[in-house]
Amino acid sequence: MKPKTKSIIQFIVVFALGILLVWVAYNQVATEKEKIISAFTNANYFWVFISALIGFLSHIVRAYRWKYLLEPLGYKTSFINASAAVFIGYFGNYAFRLGEIMRPSILDRYEKVPFQIGFGTVITERIVDTILLFVILGLTLLFQFSELIGLSSKYIFTPIAEKFEGMSGLKMIILSMLGLGAIVAFLLFRKKMAGKLKGKFGSIIKGFLDGLSSVRKIKNMWAFAGLSVLIWAMYFYSSYTCLFALPETSTLGHKECLTIMLLGTLGIVFTPGGLGAYHLIVANVLMFYGLSKAESAAFPWLVWTSQLIVITIMGLLSLALLPIINRKKNAVS
Numbered sequence: 619m620k621p622k623t624k625s626i627i628q629f630i631v632v633f634a635l636g637i638l639l640v641w642v643a644y645n646q647v648a649t650e651k652e653k654i655i656s657a658f659t660n661a662n663y664f665w666v667f668i669s670a671l672i673g674f675l676s677h678i679v680r681a682y683r684w685k686y687l688l689e690p691l692g693y694k695t696s697f698i699n700a701s702a703a704v705f706i707g708y709f710g711n712y713a714f715r716l717g718e719i720m721r722p723s724i725l726d727r728y729e730k731v732p733f734q735i736g737f738g739t740v741i742t743e744r745i746v747d748t749i750l751l752f753v754i755l756g757l758t759l760l761f762q763f764s765e766l767i768g769l770s771s772k773y774i775f776t777p778i779a780e781k782f783e784g785m786s787g788l789k790m791i792i793l794s795m796l797g798l799g800a801i802v803a804f805l806l807f808r809k810k811m812a813g814k815l816k817g818k819f820g821s822i823i824k825g826f827l828d829g830l831s832s833v834r835k836i837k838n839m840w841a842f843a844g845l846s847v848l849i850w851a852m853y854f855y856s857s858y859t860c861l862f863a864l865p866e867t868s869t870l871g872h873k874e875c876l877t878i879m880l881l882g883t884l885g886i887v888f889t890p891g892g893l894g895a896y897h898l899i900v901a902n903v904l905m906f907y908g909l910s911k912a913e914s915a916a917f918p919w920l921v922w923t924s925q926l927i928v929i930t931i932m933g934l935l936s937l938a939l940l941p942i943i944n945r946k947k948n949a950v951s
Contacts, residue, residue, distance in 0.1 A: 657916035661863045669860035670924040674932070676852035677704050680743075683845040687739040688731065690835030695729045698943060702936035707740075709933025712891035712926060718744070728944045742833060750850045751883060758880045761873040769877070769906055854879055860921045866913040867904065878903055882918070891929075896922055 681701040688695055703724035711717035722736025758766060836842050858875045861867040870878075878900055885899040886892035897918040904914035 665863040705932040
């Protein structure tokens, strides 16, 4: 199968999953349509705007932080080009989940940063983001331990236990055999897989390693760390300020917002831009906190849609303006 065909199929499958989750979320609140519309109508859009503005600034800070990874490798990039690449990357994630490919491609085109180097730094960013997500997990466990246990029990462990209770002994044996077979297959073919990985994706791995080495060479590590924390603080306050847009969610505080942010972020991983998954997860979290179905369903759509509008506008503007802004560079090259 050609890589392009494989990417298209993968996108269709993931996008279909997002649509399915939107349908599931809609079915949960189908009887509350009028109340949801009322929630949107009566929402305080000043706070939605502030939320969107904070989200916008977080992407600007991310672009500024990027230079700390690129400079040790000998590449000084234009802040405008780096910002445009970030917005185009996020737009690509909403549309095709190709953001990590599009970002370094932009720098390769307009800043002559080799794609593999740019890709390596983007992957390194994701590692830093994952570390900070674990920090968020730690804070959430510290301040919302019982709530997380309750959410896990209600939406994960109890449904799984119920499924296994109704499962026959034969099905359990088949599942166990399949699991054992997968482990054996991995052990038998791991060397062959490693060889293919080395040959086919060697250059990508090299770029990734170069990106990791840039972390060790950063001149001002404290500034890089501070910017990383600032990005996630902005993510947090982008959600927190939007809580004030609806009367019921305005009663929630920082601790509850930690849970919303943690679980909502996990939802974004599953589908393009979190389509469906983010809405379903956050709505269930809010209902767990005792909010009505209508308000619980409206809030994630307010947050998600406002960010989508920002990313769409800035992504399309960046695509349109980059050739114009870099006209002189294009002429020279």
